[in-house]
Amino acid sequence: MHEQSLEFSFLADTPQRKTREGLISQVKRFWKETDGGAIPVTLACKILKCSNQTIYKYIKNGKLRGHRFNQTILVSVQDVERLLDEPKSKGGRPKKTI
Secondary structure (H helix, E strand, O other): OHHHHHHOHHHHHOOOOOOOOOHHHHHHHHHHHOOOOEEEHHHHHHHHOOOHHHHHHHHHHOOOOEEEEOOEEEEEHHHHHHHHHOOOOOOOOOOOOO
């Protein structure tokens, strides 16, 4: 057997073709990366009551973790829940204190 590995040792130096990742391994990797789950941007928009642009801005700024799964951008469910729990600023001028 040792002789056989020496016979084909030239194969170690040849470039190997990348094989596509299987669906099951993609799903496993995705679940690991997202801590258990993620939702599409459109659903996150409905939950957070904001626009797609706002979600993409949150991803860019690091407020939400974005993940690409095939052709779809997904955001972490945990991050969406965290944003829901944050107090909302009402905006406007601060109230006068007398």
